[in-house]
Amino acid sequence: MSNLVxxxxxxxxxxxxxxxxxxxxxxxxxxEIKEGEKTRTQFFKxxxxxxxxxxxxxxxxxxxxxxxxxVERIFPLNMPALQxxxxxxxxxxxxxxIFYFRELTGKKAKIKQRRA
Numbered sequence: 001m002s003n004l005v006x007x008x009x010x011x012x013x014x015x016x017x018x019x020x021x022x023x024x025x026x027x028x029x030x031x032e033i034k035e036g037e038k039t040r041t042q043f044f045k046x047x048x049x050x051x052x053x054x055x056x057x058x059x060x061x062x063x064x065x066x067x068x069x070x071v072e073r074i075f076p077l078n079m080p081a082l083q084x085x086x087x088x089x090x091x092x093x094x095x096x097x098i099f100y101f102r103e104l105t106g107k108k109a110k111i112k113q114r115r116a
Contacts, residue, residue: 021051021085023049026088027045027046029086031043031075044073049061049072060074091113092113
């Protein structure tokens, strides 16, 4: 049964080419929003909190500060409305899921930049 699911996923679902990114990286996600009959592109820029899943079920969570309020959004990697992902800054973190980042404020909430 799992072979059949893998076959359908490989044959019929189109995979998009996005750059490699990890937790701690600052990225900008451009996605399409439909309002009635019109469509427009909106972007969400923030720090990647986590990546989870594999293959077609892979998702990633982004956190940004909007004023004094933290906003998190979960994006499936294979969402059809996802247009592009742009990596703005590589972050140096020691964990794959940086949930501790939610409680940090001010200078403590800064992530060091990873050297290339």
